[in-house]
Amino acid sequence: MSEPVIETDGLRKSYGAKAALRGLELIVPRGSIYGFLGRNGAGKTTTLKLLMGILGRDGGDLSLFGEPMDSESAQVKARRRIGFVSEDKELYPFMTVEQTIRFTQGFFPGWRRELEERYLKLFRLPPRCNVLKLSKGMRTQLMMLLAMARGADLLVMDEPTTGLDPIMTEEVLQALADLAAGEGVTIFFSSHQLTEVEQICDHVCLIDDGQKVLEGELDELKSRYRRIVLVFDSAAPSELAGMEGIANLRRSGRTASMLAHVDVDNVVARTRKFAPQSVEVHPLTLKELFLDHLKEE
16 A cells, blocks of 8 residues: 555544544545545544644544644645645635636645646636636536645545536546546545445545444455345244354345355355355445445444
């Protein structure tokens, strides 16, 4: 694995008596497109705000670009290398697109004019249009242009495709993939759109109730897990629950379904002692991994 751009160990954050993060551990490799997944309230937005220094953590360690975020000066230094697109997509409503770009450019000496021009053209943003008159999707695209063109080493994005139509979504996803491949930018984004994550991400992390449930390279995770479906002559035996290497066993009448995550062939062979009428093994999509692990939790 390449050098981590983001690394957390035991990260904790509470709002009063409510624990939002409970010992979260993350390792985000440099140059990766990292999908950060979880249901509403799982702790995704809290994590992003901690990364950006918008919130302070209650405990645990957080490092960006190999440097511990233990001081204000370290946080300021790191933020200069990060582009952030929040779910709120806040912009100055009294400015035009061009004025917003020039205003933002002034804060970033490493501004990439060629990227600005590329995304202005790709997103078809009207330079003289007032931000207030832009559609929600175009405001999202403007926020992404501002984040991409500043020459950031890391893009942190909260639901970046919210409000985009299917064509805009494809353009944004392709732009992100090109940025990671061509510029070596690390992209860390939360999303509820699992098909989008599966389309461009090489790493994923699923969290629930403030803790990591599943993490790894997407292709490796999908190759590791298999769904095994058994059909019996009579009711599916309860003894299946004691088998090693399986998760999320569900029995319904004569049928049993389970996830196998280690040595799938061996697991299948061990199911034979229960004399199933038939055995089927299926690959899993990211959506199925997501749903099965949350049901198990």
